[in-house]
Amino acid sequence: MQQVLSGPSLSAPLFEPYPQKHRVTWPLALPLVVFACFILGQMIAVVPVVELGLIDRDAFEAYPNILYTLAASFTAVLCLVILWVKFFERRSLASIGLSCSKNTPKNLLLGYLTGIGMATLIVGCIYLAGGYQLEDQTLTRAMSLLPVLLLLLTFSVQSFAEEIIFRGYLFSRFTERYGLWTGVAVNAILFTLIHLPGFDFDSRSLLTLILFAFMTLVFSVYLSLKVIETGSIWFSCAWHAGWNWLFICGFGLPTTGIALDIRPLLVDFGLDTQASDWLTGGIGGPEDSIVTSILLTIVCLVGIYRCLKPTSRAV
Numbered sequence: 099m100q101q102v103l104s105g106p107s108l109s110a111p112l113f114e115p116y117p118q119k120h121r122v123t124w125p126l127a128l129p130l131v132v133f134a135c136f137i138l139g140q141m142i143a144v145v146p147v148v149e150l151g152l153i154d155r156d157a158f159e160a161y162p163n164i165l166y167t168l169a170a171s172f173t174a175v176l177c178l179v180i181l182w183v184k185f186f187e188r189r190s191l192a193s194i195g196l197s198c199s200k201n202t203p204k205n206l207l208l209g210y211l212t213g214i215g216m217a218t219l220i221v222g223c224i225y226l227a228g229g230y231q232l233e234d235q236t237l238t239r240a241m242s243l244l245p246v247l248l249l250l251l252t253f254s255v256q257s258f259a260e261e262i263i264f265r266g267y268l269f270s271r272f273t274e275r276y277g278l279w280t281g282v283a284v285n286a287i288l289f290t291l292i293h294l295p296g297f298d299f300d301s302r303s304l305l306t307l308i309l310f311a312f313m314t315l316v317f318s319v320y321l322s323l324k325v326i327e328t329g330s331i332w333f334s335c336a337w338h339a340g341w342n343w344l345f346i347c348g349f350g351l352p353t354t355g356i357a358l359d360i361r362p363l364l365v366d367f368g369l370d371t372q373a374s375d376w377l378t379g380g381i382g383g384p385e386d387s388i389v390t391s392i393l394l395t396i397v398c399l400v401g402i403y404r405c406l407k408p409t410s411r412a413v
Contacts (some may be wrong), residue, residue, distance in 0.1 A: 112270040112281075112325075113190045121187050125275050128268060129288050131182060135263075136292065139175030145169075161358045165321060172259035179263050188229045194266035195331035202332050209336025214308050216393065219409045221351065221367065223389045229378040230367040233350070245360045251337075257338035260267040264289050265321055278326070278405075286318035296355055298381065310386045316394040317385075318397045324402030345384055352383030 123131060147153045147166070158167045174269050183189055191197070224230055264285055273281030297307060319332040343355040350362035369378050379386035 110211045111143075111193065112273050113197070113266075114190065114331075115194050120189050123182075123187060123271065124274075125272065128271055132263060132288070133184070133292065134174050137179050137180040140171050141175045143170035156335065159356050159358075160251060162248075164356070164358065165248055167207060167254045168256040171257045176259040176262060179267055183267065183374035192271060194262060195325070196262065196266065196307075200332065201328070205328050205330055205332040206336045209333040209338075210340040212333075213337035213340030214344045214348075216349070217318055217341050217384070218268070220384050220387065220390050220393060221345070221349050224378055224387055225367065227373075227377060228391075229373040229387070230299055230349075230351075231366040233366045243324060244362070246363050249347050249358075249360075250343050253343040254336075254339040258335040258341055261331055261335040261338055263320065264318065265325050265334050269325065282319055282322045285322055286315050290314040292352070298355065299378055301383070302380065303375065305381055306382065306386055308387060309376060309379075310382060311393055313385055313391045313394060316391065316398050319398045320394055320401060323398065323405060325403065326405055352379075354385060355382050356380070357383075 111148065132346050144158070144167070148155050153166065155162050155312075180191065183191065183194055187193075199363045205317075221230070268279050268288060270283040272284045276284070290311055294311070297310055299307070321338065324334050325331055342353050344354065345351045346358055346362075347360070348362055348364045350360075350368070351357075369380070376388050377392070378384070384390055
C-alpha cells in the first residue's frame with residue numbers, strides 16, 4: 099500500500115504515474131471528446147440495426163431489445179474512449195483505473211452489495227411512506243429468472259462503461275490538472291449534463307427536474323468519493339450496476355425513466371396514484387425521489403469527512 103494524503107491538495111495522477119512520453123488532452127476538450135464518443139458510439143451500435151430493420155426505432159428500451167441497446171451502445175462508447183487514451187494520449191489503461199489488485203474482488207462484491215442494499219433501503223422507505231403499492235404478491239416463477247439474470251449482465255456492462263468513462267477517465271484527468279475537489283465537482287457537473295437529455299421535460303414538473311438534477315449530481319459525487327477511498331474504480335462500477343439492476347429487476351420500478359415489462363425478482367411494486375412525484379419519483383423511478391437525494395447527500399457528507407481526515411488510502 100502506498101501512503102497518499104487524502105486532502106484537497108491532491109493533484110498527482112489518480113491511478114498511476116505519468117509515462118515519459120504522453121500527450122495531454124486540453125482540459126476544455128475533455129468533455130467534447132467524451133460527448134463525441136457517446137454520439138459516435140450510439141450511432142455505431144444503433145444505426146445499423148435500425149437500417150436493417152432488426153429493431154424498431156421506438157422499441158429500443160423494450161425487453162429484450164434493451165439487452166442489445168445497453169450492451170452494444172455502451173461497449174462501443176467505451177471502446178472509443180479507450181482508443182483515445184491508448185493512441186492519442188499514449189497512456190495505459192491503468193491511468194483510467196483499469197488495473198487489478200488483491201482488493202479488486204472485495205471491492206466488486208462490496209460494490210454490488212452496497213448498491214443493492216441502498217436501493218432496497220430507498221424503495222422500502224418510499225413504500226412505508228405510502229408511495230408504492232403491491233401489484234402482484236405471488237412468488238416469482240423460476241422461468242422468469244432468465245431476463246433478470248440477463249439484465250444483471252447488461253446493466254453491469256452499461257454501468258461499468260459509465261464509471262470507467264466518468265470516474266476513471268474524466269475524473270482522473272481533471273484531478274491531474276486542477277486537483278482533487280475540482281475534479282470531483284467538474285466530473286459531477288458533466289455527469290449530470292449528459293443525463294439531462296434523458297429527462298422527459300414535456301410531461302414532468304420543475305420540481306422533479308430539480309430533484310433529478312440534484313440526485314444525479316450527488317450520485318456522481320458519492321461514486322467519486324468511493325474512488326478516492328478505495329483507490330480504484332471497481333467499487334463504483336459494481337455499486338452502479340447493482341443499483342440500476344435492483345430497481346427494475348428487484349421491484350419492477352423504473353430506472354432513469356426505463357420501465358420494463360418483466361416479472362421482478364423480489365416484489366412487484368407500482369405507484370400509488372395518490373402519492374406525490376417528489377416522494378415516488380414518478381415515471382422516472384425511485385432515483386428521482388427526495389428519499390434518494392437525502393440518502394445520497396448523507397453518504398456524500400460522510401465520504402467528504404472521511405477524505406478530509408489525515409489518513410491514507412490504498413492505490
